[in-house]
Amino acid sequence: xxxxxxxxxxxxxxxxxxxxxxxxxxxxxxxxxxxxxxxxxxxxxxxxxxxxxxxxxxxxxxxxxxxxxxxxxxxxxxxxxxxxxxxxxxxxxxxxxxxxxxxxxxxxxxxxxxxxxxxxxxxxxxxxxxxx
Amino acid sequence: xxxxxxxxxxxxxxxxxxxxxxxxxxxxxxxxxxxxxxxxxxxxxxxxxxxxxxxxxxxxxxxxxxxxxxxxxxxxxxxxxxxxxxxxxxxxxxxxxxxxxxxxxxxxxxxxxxxxxxxxxxxxxxxxxxxxxxxxxxxxxxxxxxxxxxxxxxxxxxxxxxxxxxxxxxxxxxxxxxxxxxxxxxxxxxxxxxxxxxxxxxxxxxxxxxxxxxxxxxxxxxxxxxxxxxxxxxxxxxxxxxxxxxxxxxxxxxxxxxxxxxxxxxxxxxxxxxxxxxxxxxxxxxxxxxxxxxxxxxxxxx
Numbered sequence: 144x145x146x147x148x149x150x151x152x153x154x155x156x157x158x159x160x161x162x163x164x165x166x167x168x169x170x171x172x173x174x175x176x177x178x179x180x181x182x183x184x185x186x187x188x189x190x191x192x193x194x195x196x197x198x199x200x201x202x203x204x205x206x207x208x209x210x211x212x213x214x215x216x217x218x219x220x221x222x223x224x225x226x227x228x229x230x231x232x233x234x235x236x237x238x239x240x241x242x243x244x245x246x247x248x249x250x251x252x253x254x255x256x257x258x259x260x261x262x263x264x265x266x267x268x269x270x271x272x273x274x275x
Numbered sequence: 276x277x278x279x280x281x282x283x284x285x286x287x288x289x290x291x292x293x294x295x296x297x298x299x300x301x302x303x304x305x306x307x308x309x310x311x312x313x314x315x316x317x318x319x320x321x322x323x324x325x326x327x328x329x330x331x332x333x334x335x336x337x338x339x340x341x342x343x344x345x346x347x348x349x350x351x352x353x354x355x356x357x358x359x360x361x362x363x364x365x366x367x368x369x370x371x372x373x374x375x376x377x378x379x380x381x382x383x384x385x386x387x388x389x390x391x392x393x394x395x396x397x398x399x400x401x402x403x404x405x406x407x408x409x410x411x412x413x414x415x416x417x418x419x420x421x422x423x424x425x426x427x428x429x430x431x432x433x434x435x436x437x438x439x440x441x442x443x444x445x446x447x448x449x450x451x452x453x454x455x456x457x458x459x460x461x462x463x464x465x466x467x468x469x470x471x472x473x474x475x476x477x478x479x480x481x482x483x484x485x486x487x488x489x490x491x492x493x494x495x496x497x498x499x500x501x502x503x504x505x506x507x508x509x510x511x512x513x514x515x516x517x518x519x520x521x522x523x524x525x526x527x528x529x530x531x532x533x534x535x536x537x538x539x540x541x542x543x544x545x546x547x548x549x550x551x552x553x554x555x556x557x558x559x560x561x562x563x564x565x566x567x568x569x570x571x572x573x574x575x576x577x
Binding site: 148150151152153155156183184186187189190191192193194195197248250 | 477560
């Protein structure tokens with residue numbers, strides 16, 4: 144998979160990498176069992192500290208998104224989130240609230256907002272199927 | 276790891292040249308495994324500080340410790356664990372590339388031949404070439420090979436990429452990341468002084484900006500990019516005269532506002548959102564921009 148980092152995004156670089164792996168997993172461009180680039184070439188290519196890549200991979204591992212097989216590298220895991228339903232809801236609600244607040248300020252009404260959410264869900268579904 | 280003594284510890288360091296206070300009360304700490312940026316304008320005191328760490332200069336007062344040791348008393352113990360690439364590298368002109376590396380290796384207890392072969396190939400250096408026939412870029416590459424092959428715990432780089440072409444600069448940084456950092460991460464510390472900050476942006480964990488021999492700003496890179504942000508907003512109508520307390524700078528051009536936030540981008544963004552902007556964007560300053568801003572702040576006496 145390809146990564147893109149942006150020092151101006153205001154988000155720590157390691158979290159940008161974490162988000163991109165999670166996005167790729169949700170969109171199906173990275174499938175369970177597929178390997179992530181190894182740390183050294185990726186660090187050289189992105190010209191970032193290798194500690195940053197290691198930190199991103201450690202975070203993904205603690206979130207249960209990837210697993211490290213010693214001597215082999217990092218691989219995307221089957222999507223079985225270790226979080227309970229309550230934790231899942233709580234994590235999701237924070238993100239949803241942020242989008243709702245944003246929609247309010249941009250004067251996007253309820254119907255348009257819901258339509259957009261549906262459109263994005265369809266988009267990821269299509270993408271994920273297209274990659275199968 | 277946190278309890279280990281820092282790799283570099285400078286406390287209240289002073290060094291003058293005649294009447295000039297080159298280093299004037301500098302303190303900083305570099306922990307093991309970090310890549311530490313040491314940023315300053317020409318003449319800010321960077322090289323003088325580094326020379327005090329390497330016992331090439333004696334401090335007038337204050338302390339400089341490397342691996343917890345005083346470089347003046349334990350020069351060999353300190354130097355055997357670090358490598359230094361200065362701004363202008365000089366080799367014996369009659370020696371070949373191979374001869375130079377053998378000469379450098381003779382001072383070291385450990386020398387990684389695989390890395391040497393790998394880097395000679397990568398830089399396309401001819402081992403039979405005489406040092407006097409090397410270009411500036413090739414001399415720096417040779418110095419970098421000489422610095423990385425002993426696999427030192429500390430790599431001190433003083434303006435390593437100034438005066439080099441973009442390709443050589445790029446390769447230099449990739450080599451520091453790839454060949455040097457690949458070993459045991461807790462035993463690979465980089466201390467790099469530079470004013471070509473943008474090239475090292477991704478590498479820097481933490482930095483100190485030095486000005487007139489004093490610390491201007493010390494921060495972790497992520498924290499600095501979080502603190503210094505540029506907010507742009509566009510409104511349907513030119514906004515009435517607004518004051519934004521705590522903002523470093525507010526610029527208005529017609530219907531657009533540009534605000535420089537200093538650790539308060541959240542409340543500023545909330546405030547702007549309540550004014551229903553047509554467009555609202557927020558981006559972090561780069562380390563180079565932060566470098567410029569920190570000098571402006573000092574001028575303004577903030």
